[in-house]
Amino acid sequence: MMNLAWVVPLFPLGSFILLLLFGRRWKQRSAYVGIAATLLSLLWALVVLVDRLGGSTYEANWTWMTIGGVTLTVGISVTALNAWMLALVALVSWLVHVYSQGYMAGDERFSTFYAYLGLFTFAMLGLVLSPNLLQAYIFWELVGLGSFLLIGFYFYKEEAKAAAKKAFIMTRIGDVGFLIGMMLLFWQTHSFDYDDIFRAVGDGTLSPGMTTLAVILIFIGAIGKSGQFPLHTWLPDAMEGPTPVSALIHAATMVAAGVYLVAALFPLYEASHTAMMTVATIGGVTAIFAATIGLVQTDIKRVLAYSTISQLGYMMLALGAGSYVAAIFHLTTHAFFKALLFLAAGSVIHAVRTQNIEEMGGLWRRLPWTAPLFLIGALSISGVPLFAGFFSKDEILAAAWTNGPRLLFWLAVAAALLTSFYMFRLFFLVFSGKARHHEDAHEASASMVAPMFVLGVLSIASGYMQTPWFGSFLGEWLTDGAYRHEAAPGWIAVLATIVSFAGIFLAWLMYGAQKMPRDWLSARVPYVDELLRRHYYIDDIYRLTVVSLVSWISRLLAYVDRFLVEGLARLAAGIVGAAASAGSRGQNGQAQTYGAVTVAGLAILVVIFALTGGYWL
Amino acid sequence: MTLSAYLALALILFCIGLYGALTKRNTVIVLICIELMLNAVNINFVAFAKYGAHPSVHGHVFALFAIAVAAAEAAVGLAALIAFYRSRKTVHVDEANSLKH
Amino acid sequence: MSGTDIAFFLLALAAIAGGVTMLQLTNVVHMVIALVMTFFGIAGLYVLLSAEFVAVVQVLIYSGAITIIMLFAIMLTRHHTDQRERQTTGGVWHKAVAALSVIAFGLAVYFGIRQLDFGADGSALSGDNAKAIGKSLYSYYTIPFEIVSVILLVALIGAIVLAKKDGKGAEDE
Numbered sequence: 001m002m003n004l005a006w007v008v009p010l011f012p013l014g015s016f017i018l019l020l021l022f023g024r025r026w027k028q029r030s031a032y033v034g035i036a037a038t039l040l041s042l043l044w045a046l047v048v049l050v051d052r053l054g055g056s057t058y059e060a061n062w063t064w065m066t067i068g069g070v071t072l073t074v075g076i077s078v079t080a081l082n083a084w085m086l087a088l089v090a091l092v093s094w095l096v097h098v099y100s101q102g103y104m105a106g107d108e109r110f111s112t113f114y115a116y117l118g119l120f121t122f123a124m125l126g127l128v129l130s131p132n133l134l135q136a137y138i139f140w141e142l143v144g145l146g147s148f149l150l151i152g153f154y155f156y157k158e159e160a161k162a163a164a165k166k167a168f169i170m171t172r173i174g175d176v177g178f179l180i181g182m183m184l185l186f187w188q189t190h191s192f193d194y195d196d197i198f199r200a201v202g203d204g205t206l207s208p209g210m211t212t213l214a215v216i217l218i219f220i221g222a223i224g225k226s227g228q229f230p231l232h233t234w235l236p237d238a239m240e241g242p243t244p245v246s247a248l249i250h251a252a253t254m255v256a257a258g259v260y261l262v263a264a265l266f267p268l269y270e271a272s273h274t275a276m277m278t279v280a281t282i283g284g285v286t287a288i289f290a291a292t293i294g295l296v297q298t299d300i301k302r303v304l305a306y307s308t309i310s311q312l313g314y315m316m317l318a319l320g321a322g323s324y325v326a327a328i329f330h331l332t333t334h335a336f337f338k339a340l341l342f343l344a345a346g347s348v349i350h351a352v353r354t355q356n357i358e359e360m361g362g363l364w365r366r367l368p369w370t371a372p373l374f375l376i377g378a379l380s381i382s383g384v385p386l387f388a389g390f391f392s393k394d395e396i397l398a399a400a401w402t403n404g405p406r407l408l409f410w411l412a413v414a415a416a417l418l419t420s421f422y423m424f425r426l427f428f429l430v431f432s433g434k435a436r437h438h439e440d441a442h443e444a445s446a447s448m449v450a451p452m453f454v455l456g457v458l459s460i461a462s463g464y465m466q467t468p469w470f471g472s473f474l475g476e477w478l479t480d481g482a483y484r485h486e487a488a489p490g491w492i493a494v495l496a497t498i499v500s501f502a503g504i505f506l507a508w509l510m511y512g513a514q515k516m517p518r519d520w521l522s523a524r525v526p527y528v529d530e531l532l533r534r535h536y537y538i539d540d541i542y543r544l545t546v547v548s549l550v551s552w553i554s555r556l557l558a559y560v561d562r563f564l565v566e567g568l569a570r571l572a573a574g575i576v577g578a579a580a581s582a583g584s585r586g587q588n589g590q591a592q593t594y595g596a597v598t599v600a601g602l603a604i605l606v607v608i609f610a611l612t613g614g615y616w617l
Numbered sequence: 618m619t620l621s622a623y624l625a626l627a628l629i630l631f632c633i634g635l636y637g638a639l640t641k642r643n644t645v646i647v648l649i650c651i652e653l654m655l656n657a658v659n660i661n662f663v664a665f666a667k668y669g670a671h672p673s674v675h676g677h678v679f680a681l682f683a684i685a686v687a688a689a690e691a692a693v694g695l696a697a698l699i700a701f702y703r704s705r706k707t708v709h710v711d712e713a714n715s716l717k718h
Numbered sequence: 719m720s721g722t723d724i725a726f727f728l729l730a731l732a733a734i735a736g737g738v739t740m741l742q743l744t745n746v747v748h749m750v751i752a753l754v755m756t757f758f759g760i761a762g763l764y765v766l767l768s769a770e771f772v773a774v775v776q777v778l779i780y781s782g783a784i785t786i787i788m789l790f791a792i793m794l795t796r797h798h799t800d801q802r803e804r805q806t807t808g809g810v811w812h813k814a815v816a817a818l819s820v821i822a823f824g825l826a827v828y829f830g831i832r833q834l835d836f837g838a839d840g841s842a843l844s845g846d847n848a849k850a851i852g853k854s855l856y857s858y859y860t861i862p863f864e865i866v867s868v869i870l871l872v873a874l875i876g877a878i879v880l881a882k883k884d885g886k887g888a889e890d891e
Contacts, residue, residue: 621834632824634737645750646750656780659772660764663763667843669836670836677769677847677850677851678854678855681855682863682866683778684772684776686866693772695787695790695881702794
């Protein structure tokens with residue numbers, strides 16, 4: 001079945017095209033098209049995955065075009081990683097499709113929403129099947145397009161418009177790095193194919209310096225897409241999009257594409273110690289950096305957005321520390337519990353019609369399904385034992401301890417503490433305490449609860465694929481048996497557990513039981529609080545430096561354009577126009593004018609021949 | 618007198634005729650300027666008949682043919698002029714401008 | 719300077735003067751008369767060129783027939799003369815282009831012909847060239863001669879057809 005893996009992305013594409021053509025007529029029924037298409041994709045992807053579980057890598061290439069001596073190919077590649085991602089993306093996408101039916105109900109552009117979701121799913125599935133960098137790049141950009149369209153879905157809102165543009169531009173900055181890195185690799189190896197590039201690294205065709213440069217450039221692309229520091233600012237703003245979109249694109253799949261890319265090129269990164277250190281450092285810094293900002297956010301989705309950035313930082317840290325398996329494992333569990341958290345947050349927003357957590361409270365009883373599911377997600381992300389997040393985070397911490405610098409390990413531990421704190425701050429603020437005038441708040445429809453329920457189960461169960469106790473099935477499969485569990489000291493798991501419980505306890509003290517004043521810290525160090533509330537002034541710094549510089553340059557160029565370029569264009573147009581009007585004046589029906597022109601031509605010819613001496617010279 | 622003197626004279630007359638044909642407004646004058654150009658050509662024929670590489674009477678014959686054709690042309694041209702005048706009440710070339718675009 | 723040369727210069731002067739006068743005059747009838755001078759001058763040149771027969775034909779056809787028919791045309795078409803009326807077409811540009819082209823053409827050709835001389839002298843043609851032309855026309859040039867007569871016939875009929883008043887036009891007159 002693996003040779004038919006290319007069919008998987010085609011279902012969402014078909015759904016996209018169908019909905020684009022007939023969506024207006026089908027209206028609310030559009031959802032069934034999208035759901036059916038992604039369900040087919042999911043089933044097919046699962047078949048491929050099962051096939052791959054017992055088989056070996058399948059790769060097929062077709063010639064796309066030949067330019068000189070270079071042949072570009074397109075194809076599919078079903079490696080363990082790709083099959084895994086394929087199933088993961090299809091699953092989350094399907095769940096989000098189902099969920100959106102309830103969440104988006106009544107929206108005027110309901111069918112457009114499903115069409116965009118189809119486009120995005122197609123692109124994402126295509127991305128994880130790509131056997132070469134060029135194809136990956138194409139789908140990478142398509143994914144960015146889907147993200148852009150969906151962030152700006154409520155385009156009549158100024159913030160949504162601005163956020164969509166910001167996301168597009170910020171990721172584009174990263175993509176330029178990706179493109180340059182890709183070109184460098186192609187220049188050196190004459191191939192875009194992953195396998196060829198890996199071979200080139202192996203046999204020394206690719207010099208170490210060039211490898212480092214190229215992979216760091218590609219990593220910049222991953223930074224942009226995965227919202228890593230310093231290109232992370234678009235991701236919190238992207239929460240202007242509909243909540244299911246945040247769950248699918250900006251939590252579970254697209255932002256994980258950066259991690260996937262680094263993982264797919266992992267042999268290349270392994271060849272360069274500098275690159276590994278860069279990845280680990282960026283990841284570690286991002287993890288703690290975003291976690292601290294998450295502490296003070298008041299918008300439920302923004303808290304989750306910063307949490308996403310932080311968790312992606314974890315994955316990068318794991319990759320940088322050399323633990324490919326830990327990164328993919330965390331990617332998987334994160335996809336489940338973060339999608340769950342977002343969908344639950346969507347359900348909350350749906351119920352109370354606000355995103356400000358300070359206006360929420362006491363929703364535990366009103367949302368009997370959402371609240372426990374949110375709790376499961378929060379426990380999972382906090383790394384409470386027996387939940388999925390615990391195992392994957394533990395794996396990352398172990399990898400950071402054994403392979404990474406000590407500082408990054410402690411940063412990761414601190415980020416874990418902060419994670420559990422802000423997640424439970426969120427939980428207590430939203431669900432506990434007194435209900436604040438949300439008398440009509442009620443649980444959402446079954447189509448919204450059911451996907452959350454599935455994700456809730458997976459948020460617990462997915463952890464047991466890779467545990468210190470029951471063996472490391474995922475790792476062995478991903479690495480074709482070469483995987484061995486890191487012999488990390490046992491105290492790391494204990495430490496992680498303590499840390500997560502400490503965070504939860506602290507949050508309970510402040511927000512649950514309210515034994516501790518909320519402004520306990522912010523009152524003592526107000527400037528830190530301010531710093532965090534303003535996201536470390538990163539946006540302001542960008543506005544003052546990059547944005548003002550660019551707008552200054554563009555104003556200058558606008559003048560150049562208006563007066564120089566346009567002047568030249570007008571000159572050219574004027575010359576043509578003058579010639580044309582002169583020519584048309586000649587066409588006046590006057591036989592003598594025609595005769596004069598004819599004689600003038602004859603005279604010119606005669607003079608030329610007289611001067612040159614005739615034809616033969 | 619040498620050949621080139623006659624040819625130069627013919628050239629001058631031809632140029633006068635050409636200029637007149639291109640600029641005069643009255644159709645009769647345009648036609649008569651064309652006659653002048655034909656005359657200039659006839660001078661060449663006859664001059665070559667005498668001073669050409671092979672003097673012979675053939676040049677005269679050709680001059681006569683040209684005169685005959687010129688006479689025919691003048692007759693037809695003037696007939697056309699009369700017809701034009703009858704329909705447009707003018708003999709000016711620049712008002713015969715409906716054949717355009 | 720021989721008598722022939724003087725005659726050439728006088729006749730050439732007459733021919734060119736006729737042409738230039740024609741360009742300068744404003745009255746159409748005067749212009750035609752000026753050209754008659756040119757035609758006569760050319761006829762004289764034909765005599766100098768030992769082509770008496772052609773000279774006579776020139777006088778008959780051009781100075782006589784064509785001039786008269788032109789004058790008839792002028793009389794037939796011109797009901798009222800306005801001397802102040804523009805005599806030339808177009809603007810300054812039109813005239814400038816025409817003049818420049820004609821001058822450039824004339825100069826270029828002039829540089830081609832000014833040294834042309836074959837050194838031959840066909841003075842022997844003089845005297846009985848009418849006989850020679852007649853022989854030539856009826857032997858060597860029989861077919862062209864017949865064709866020219868057809869052309870003249872066609873032109874005659876064509877001219878009649880063109881100039882004939884059609885029924886509707888006649889009523890308008």
